[in-house]
Amino acid sequence: MIPFEKESLDSKSGRALIVHPDMASLSQSALEHRLAEAEGLARAIGLVATASQYFSVRQPKPATLFGSGQVDQIGKMMAEHSATILIVDGSLSAIQQRNLEEKLDVKVIDRTGLILEIFGARAATAEGRLQVELAHLDYQAGRLVRSWTHLERQRGGFGFLGGPGETQIESDRRMIRDRMAKLRKDLAHLRKTRALHRERRQRAPWPVIALVGYTNAGKSTLFNRLTGADVFAEDLLFATLDPTMREFSLPGYDKAILSDTVGFVSDLPTQLVAAFRATLEEVTAADVVVHVRDISHEATDEQARDVRQILADLGVSEEAGEGPPVIEAWNKIDRIDPEDPAYARIMPPLPENTCAISAETGAGVDILVNLIAKTLSEGYKCEKIRIAASDGRRMAWLHENGRVLSSDQQADELILAVEMSPRNWGRYHALD
16 A cells, blocks of 8 residues: 555644635635635545635746745735645645645645545445545656655665656656556456446336435435435535445335435546546436435535536436436425525426425425436336236236236236336347
8 A cells, every 4th residue: 555644634633724716707706605615625524724715816826826925925824823734725736736835834735635535534435445545546646756755765776867766756656556557457346346236226127216416415314314224414525425325115116226426516526536437327327316406505506517517427418318317306495594585496386307305304305206206207108918817927027117007817818008118118028
């Protein structure tokens, strides 16, 4: 295992200053939302956000991202608030991160590194840990010269080429490449196993419903209410990391499978998207996707756009006609004051395939369940078929995979009216 001592945050005593480099001229409210989210990310890893500030960065400086005056101002804020960690709510190059650390004499971490820290702390399964380690190594690969203290020690040998430590750096890079290759191999094996499990579920008659949404939208709370499970659900960003599946009751079905997935966030690190692709592929294989939104959040529309973009990247887009149908569950209606102008938004009529709920109190959840069942049945076809009265195997298959609406016996035959999905009709007609 390659060490990450210098990269790990001291979450027990870490006092952090958060700065956001505004390079897109965001509105005041958007900037406040970004800072609030960054503070939530810091809390999720146990850091204390002592203060936060945004800086307008029209022309990013290659050396430090921020201008020299802004760096001085950040240094004064660090001293004023006794902060030992600087969180930059944006992407830093290895050089920028190193230069900021040298100028400010504090630990500096960017948004990607912070999210990786959270994922590293939350991964509970073997697959989750492998995915996080792969993402972390990918992130670390370009930061060797900055982050590892032992790299300044030159290894034995003549060392005619390059400067001090170059051979050691190359050795460590090779260690990283070898470790990443092994991780990819292990994940490829797990991906095949997951694909086999998915194929087995698809052969079964039970529909799979996937919960997706922005982090802290209330997916796990809704998951627990529908399934009676006790999945960790707290008011924290990325409270859920490893996907969980449980069965739950759905009208018209013997049972259904509900899948809780990792929450999305704006500017989700590309390393994580790549490492977690196998897990996120579970969403594309679902029969229905439920997009859980925190409708009480002031930036709910921006969060929804981020989720839709990530879903589209995964191949789930209703506009493009790709992937399973998507339902929106507008959650946390209990947090909206009836006197608030935003309350009118959750009053009927709501947009199509949308319902307002409170996973915390249970309000509207029964409407959501019925909407899921209705969405599943859309596109189902009803056919009349004849089977031998003695063909118990085929009769059992029809009951397991569809809905037998009527049955009429004539001589030694049964005439059945059966409703099933197009996929199951294809499987039925392929039966011997």
